[in-house]
Amino acid sequence: MQYYLDKGGIIMYVLFAMAIVGTIIIIWKIASISLFKFRTRNIDLPSDRAELRAASLVAPLERGLTTLKIVSTISPLLGLLGTVLGIFMAFEGIMVHGLGDPTQFAKGISTALITTVGGLVVAIPAYVFYNYFIGELDKTEQLLTQKIAGIYEAS
Template identity: 55%
Template sequence: MLELVKAGGWLMLPIIACSVIALAIIGERLWMLRMRRVVPRHLVAQVWTWIRDQQLDNVHIHSLRTGSPMGRVLAAGLVNRHHDRDVMLEAIQDTGRHAALELERYLNSLGTIAAITPLLGLLGTVIGMIKVFSVITTQGVGDPGVLAGGISEALITTAAGLTVAIPSLMFYRYFRGKVDMLVVRMEEESMKLVEVMQGEREADIEGGEAA
């Protein structure tokens, strides 16, 4: 591996740096975008149970706010539960936008890595071919070893750039789709709670679910 890095030239350093950053982002986002962390099951049912049993207080709202991104969105609405529907929705939407930005954290960086690493590889290809033609110009084609060095540098950097870019792009697209899905789920669950509290939707008292 070290020999390949040396053969690829100095452009291998930024490509390797991009690969390390991409791996860190992918690992962090896989952990942070877990469904049970962002949109815990039965959270709305739990909140409705508190409301039904008249147990909803500042302590519960604080625990809700700090528990998950969806809990933070629901808490924004519950803080304004004594106001009308529009005020609750505005608070939920404002907090929801911040929660969505949090879910998208580092994704632009991952997308940038997916875009620039092939270009770094292409730059390495160009530099390698320039070296080849420079050798041909000064020494002719009599030394195949020197020519092979420039060609190998061109091919190695191209392969390294694509090796980093392809999985980075795949995970970027995957995370984008997952964030969109999670945001939609948060919106749906928040609307359930608002509609039940405003009397626009029936609630299953036994199960605590909005029906």
């Protein structure tokens, strides 16, 4: 792991920090949504304005999702930035050392590829879980609305 962080430079360290933040949010949301569903299994609230009540109950669960969306959006862009910087380093190596020393060229290409992969590895799970959580919260809000309104029949 340290090897890839060092090879990718500062961009890989930023991506690693974003991966940690994203992972913490994913674990937090899995736990909080599961706990919320468990607590609201047998909810009994007045049925007036059921949609507003359900929305107000679900709203706190949306905290953190914007950060997860930012992680999933920014990570590939950081990977792309690393790609551009790596290619720049590769051509800089050719300019300074000529084509006689392929290690200089390879170093830049290595940085480019590592940061590209790093950006995608961080972004893909964050994006998948963000969309999953949005869907779960929408379903939960709809189910709560039905329960509060008395439409839902427990099976």
